[in-house]
Amino acid sequence: MAKRRPRLLPVLLVTPALVLLALFTIAPAGYALYLSLMKVRVSGGLLGTTTTQVFAGAGNYVATFTDPEFWHSLGRMLLVAVVGVPATVILATLFALCLDANRARLTTVTRLAIFLPYAVPGVIASLLWGFLYLPATSPIGGEVINYFGGRTIFFTVANVAVWGVVGFNTVVLYTALRALPRDTVEAAQIDGASEAQIALRIKLPLIAPAIAMISLFSVIGALQLFNEPTALRPLANAITSTWVPLMRVYSDAFVNNDIYGGAASAFTLLVMTVTATVLVRVLANQLTRRERG
Amino acid sequence: MARRSGRSALRTAAAAAATLTAATLAVAGCSSSGSSSSASSSGSHQVVHLTITDWDNGMQTVVNTWNKAHPDIQVQLIKPSGTGYTLYNKLITDNRAGTNPDISEVEYQALPEMVANKVIISLDKYLPGLAAKYSTAALDQVRFQGSVYGVPQNICPMVFFYRQDVFSKLGLKAPTTWDQYAADAAAIHQANPKQYLGNFDAADPEWFAGLAQQAGANWWTTSGDKWTVAIDDAATQKVAAYWQGLVNKGVISPEPSFSTQWNTDMNNGTMVGWVSAQWAPNQLPTIAPSTAGKWQAAALPAWTAGDQAVGTWGGEAEVVTANSKHPAQAAQFVQWMNSTTQGLNLLIKNVDAFPAATFAQALPALSSPPAFMSDQPDYYALMKTIAQNVRGFQIWGPNASVTFSSYSDAFASALQNHTSFAQALNKVQTTTVNDMQKSGFQVAG
Numbered sequence: 131m132a133k134r135r136p137r138l139l140p141v142l143l144v145t146p147a148l149v150l151l152a153l154f155t156i157a158p159a160g161y162a163l164y165l166s167l168m169k170v171r172v173s174g175g176l177l178g179t180t181t182t183q184v185f186a187g188a189g190n191y192v193a194t195f196t197d198p199e200f201w202h203s204l205g206r207m208l209l210v211a212v213v214g215v216p217a218t219v220i221l222a223t224l225f226a227l228c229l230d231a232n233r234a235r236l237t238t239v240t241r242l243a244i245f246l247p248y249a250v251p252g253v254i255a256s257l258l259w260g261f262l263y264l265p266a267t268s269p270i271g272g273e274v275i276n277y278f279g280g281r282t283i284f285f286t287v288a289n290v291a292v293w294g295v296v297g298f299n300t301v302v303l304y305t306a307l308r309a310l311p312r313d314t315v316e317a318a319q320i321d322g323a324s325e326a327q328i329a330l331r332i333k334l335p336l337i338a339p340a341i342a343m344i345s346l347f348s349v350i351g352a353l354q355l356f357n358e359p360t361a362l363r364p365l366a367n368a369i370t371s372t373w374v375p376l377m378r379v380y381s382d383a384f385v386n387n388d389i390y391g392g393a394a395s396a397f398t399l400l401v402m403t404v405t406a407t408v409l410v411r412v413l414a415n416q417l418t419r420r421e422r423g
Numbered sequence: 424m425a426r427r428s429g430r431s432a433l434r435t436a437a438a439a440a441a442t443l444t445a446a447t448l449a450v451a452g453c454s455s456s457g458s459s460s461s462a463s464s465s466g467s468h469q470v471v472h473l474t475i476t477d478w479d480n481g482m483q484t485v486v487n488t489w490n491k492a493h494p495d496i497q498v499q500l501i502k503p504s505g506t507g508y509t510l511y512n513k514l515i516t517d518n519r520a521g522t523n524p525d526i527s528e529v530e531y532q533a534l535p536e537m538v539a540n541k542v543i544i545s546l547d548k549y550l551p552g553l554a555a556k557y558s559t560a561a562l563d564q565v566r567f568q569g570s571v572y573g574v575p576q577n578i579c580p581m582v583f584f585y586r587q588d589v590f591s592k593l594g595l596k597a598p599t600t601w602d603q604y605a606a607d608a609a610a611i612h613q614a615n616p617k618q619y620l621g622n623f624d625a626a627d628p629e630w631f632a633g634l635a636q637q638a639g640a641n642w643w644t645t646s647g648d649k650w651t652v653a654i655d656d657a658a659t660q661k662v663a664a665y666w667q668g669l670v671n672k673g674v675i676s677p678e679p680s681f682s683t684q685w686n687t688d689m690n691n692g693t694m695v696g697w698v699s700a701q702w703a704p705n706q707l708p709t710i711a712p713s714t715a716g717k718w719q720a721a722a723l724p725a726w727t728a729g730d731q732a733v734g735t736w737g738g739e740a741e742v743v744t745a746n747s748k749h750p751a752q753a754a755q756f757v758q759w760m761n762s763t764t765q766g767l768n769l770l771i772k773n774v775d776a777f778p779a780a781t782f783a784q785a786l787p788a789l790s791s792p793p794a795f796m797s798d799q800p801d802y803y804a805l806m807k808t809i810a811q812n813v814r815g816f817q818i819w820g821p822n823a824s825v826t827f828s829s830y831s832d833a834f835a836s837a838l839q840n841h842t843s844f845a846q847a848l849n850k851v852q853t854t855t856v857n858d859m860q861k862s863g864f865q866v867a868g
Contacts, residue, residue: 173863176648177821179541266688278839364626364681365684367626367677367834367839370836371828387536387540387824388858
C-alpha cells in the first residue's frame with residue numbers, strides 16, 4: 131500500500147489531460163486520417179443516388195499534392211506570415227519594453243488599451259477593418275489606396291491579425307519582464323547604463339525564451355489563418371474560397387461536398403503544423419542557448 | 424425575393440440544429456400511411472409538429488395562417504443561419520446526422536444535388552395531382568427521372584432595373600439590346616466618371632448562369648444516364664467576352680452584388696442600373712432605401728433585337744427532407760403553401776413571390792405592383808410577359824455547388840488579376856467535369 135501511492139498519483143495527475151487529448155485531439159485526427167483514405171463512388175442512374183464509400187489509398191493525398199492551388203494557398207499563407215509574424219513579435223517586444231521602462235507612466239491604462247483588441251473576436255475585427263478599408267466607407271484613404279489589390283491584400287489581412295494578437299503577446303512579454311530580478315537592472319543602472327541600453331542589452335536577452343515562445347505561437351497562429359480572410363472575402367474579389375489552406379479544407383469539405391479530400395488536406399496541414407512547431411522550437415532553443423553561452 | 428443578403432458562410436448554427444433535433448424527436452406515433460396525403464386526421468389525435476427552414480422575409484405570416492387553420496399539424500419556421508449555398512451545404516451535412524428540418528426552401532439549381540445526396544424525397548405518392556397545376560417548364564425544374572421532388576414556388580426571370588431619373592437626364596431609354604447596354608454604360612460613365620450602369624458579379628454564379636441561359640447556353644444535358652457538360656460552350660463564351668469588354672473599358676463596376684461597397688453605391692446613386700431578376704423590388708428597399716421611387720423595370724436587353732428569351736436568377740421549390748418523420752403532413756403543407764389560392768395569395772402579399780403555378784399568375788393579388796415599384800403599375804403584367812419566354816438549362820448538374828464555387832474563385836481571380844474570362848470559364852468547366860468523374864458520374868466527351 132505504502133509503495134503503490136506514489137506510483138498511482140502521477141498517473142492520476144496527468145489522466146485528465148491525457149483523456150481530453152485522446153478524446154478531442156487524437157480521436158478526431160484519427161477519424162480524419164481514416165476519412166482521408168476513403169472516397170465516395172456513386173452509381174444508380176443519372177443522379178447517382180446510390181453511394182458507396184470505398185478505399186481510395188493515397189488518391190486524396192496525391193490529389194492534394196498535385197493541385198497547384200494547394201501550393202498557392204500555402205504560399206499566400208506564408209506571405210501573410212512573413213508580414214504578420216515579425217510585425218507581431220517586434221511590436222509586442224517594443225510595447226513591453228516601453229511599458230517596463232522606469233520612466234513610463236499610466237502603464238496600467240496603456241496595458242489595457244494595448245490588450246483590448248485581443249478581446250474583440252476575429253470575425254468582428256475583420257468586419258470592422260473591412261469597413262475601414264472599403265472605399266465606400268473608408269476613413270483611412272480607401273478611396274486612394276486599394277487595400278484589396280494584388281499585393282496590398284497580404285498586408286491588409288496581416289494587419290487585422292496583428293492588430294488582434296499584439297496586445298496578448300505584449301502582456302506575455304511584460305509579465306516576463308516584471309519577473310526579471312530587479313537587482314540585475316539596478317546593477318546596470320549603477321554601472322551607468324542608459325534606459326535604452328538596459329532594455330536592449332539586459333532585458334531583451336533575459337526575456338529571449340518568452341520571445342521565442344510568442345514567436346512559436348505566432349507561427350502556429352499563422353498556419354491557422356482562416357477567420358480574417360474568410361470574413362473579408364465577401365467585401366471584394368481579392369480573396370478566393372481557397373485563399374489559405376484552411377479555407378481550402380473548409381471549401382472542400384463543406385462547399386464542394388468532398389469531406390474525403392478535405393480530410394486529406396487537413397491531415398497534410400496537421401503534419402505540416404506539427405513539423406513547423408518542432409522546427410521553430412528547435413531553432414528557438416538553439417538561439418537561446420547560443421545567446422546564453 | 425429569395426436572395427441571399429451576403430455569403431458570410433461562417434455563422435454557426437449549432438443552436439438551430441439543436442432546436443431541429445428536439446422538434447423532430449418530439450412527436451412519434453402518427454406515422455405516414457404511405458398513399459394517403461391526409462394522414463394526420465386518421466386515428467390518434469396527436470399533434471404533428473413540423474419544422475421548415477426558409478430565409479424569405481414575411482414567411483412567418485404564411486406559417487401562422489396555416490397553424491391557425493390546422494391545429495393537428497403545427498409548423499415552426501426556422502430562419503436558416505445562411506441562405507443559398509450556405510443552407511444547401513448544411514442540409515447535405517446535417518442529412519448524415521439526421522437532423523434536417525422536415526421542409527426546406529431550395530433553389531432550383533440545387534435540386535439535382537439534393538436528390539443525388541438523398542437529402543430530399545420524391546413527393547409522387549403524397550401529391551399525385553400536382554403536375555396538373557404547373558407548366559411543363561416549371562415542372563421540369565423539380566422532376567427528375569419521372570419523379571417530382573419539390574413543389575415549385577416561384578419563377579424568377581431576369582429583369583433589368585435602372586434609375587429613371589439618371590436615364591432621362593441623359594436622354595437615354597432602357598436598352599433593348601446588349602449592344603445598346605454597352606453604349607449606355609459608356610455614355611453614363613463618360614457623363615459622370617463616378618457612375619456605373621451596372622456591375623459584373625463574380626460572386627454570384629447564378630447571375631452569370633442566367634445570362635448564359637439567355638444566350639442559349641445549355642451547361643448540362645443528359646442522355647440516358649450520361650451527362651454532357653458544356654459550361655464553356657460558344658454561347659457562354661460570348662457572354663463572358665461581352666462582359667470582359669465592359670470591365671476592361673472600365674465602364675462597369677467589378678464589385679459583387681450585395682457586397683457592402685455595392686450596396687453603398689446603389690444607395691448613393693453611383694450605381695444606376697442592375698441586371699437583376701423579378702425579386703429585386705423585395706430587396707431594393709434594404710439595399711437602396713434612399714432611391715425609392717426612382718427605379719424602373721424593363722425587359723432584359725437581348726442579343727438580337729426582338730429576341731424575348733431570358734434566363735432566370737433564383738427561384739425555388741419547397742421540398743420535404745429524407746429526415747422528416749412526417750413526410751405526408753409535410754407534403755400537405757408544402758402543397759398548400761405553393762399551389763393553392765390561399766397559400767399563394769399569402770406568398771404574393773408577404774413574400775413578393777411571383778408564383779410558378781400557372782393558375783396563380785392570374786390572381787388579383789398580382790394586379791398591384793410591389794411597394795418599391797409603385798410608380799410602375801404594370802409591373803406584374805411585365806413580369807407575366809417576361810416569364811413566358813424563360814429559357815433554362817435542360818437540368819442543373821449533380822454537383823452544381825462545385826461549379827458555382829469554382830465560378831466565384833475563377834472569375835474573382837480574373838477580375839483581380841486582369842486575366843481572361845475565357846480561361847476562367849475553361850477552369851470552371853474542367854473543375855466540374857473532374858469532380859463528376861471523380862465521384863463516378865458518367866460524363867460524355
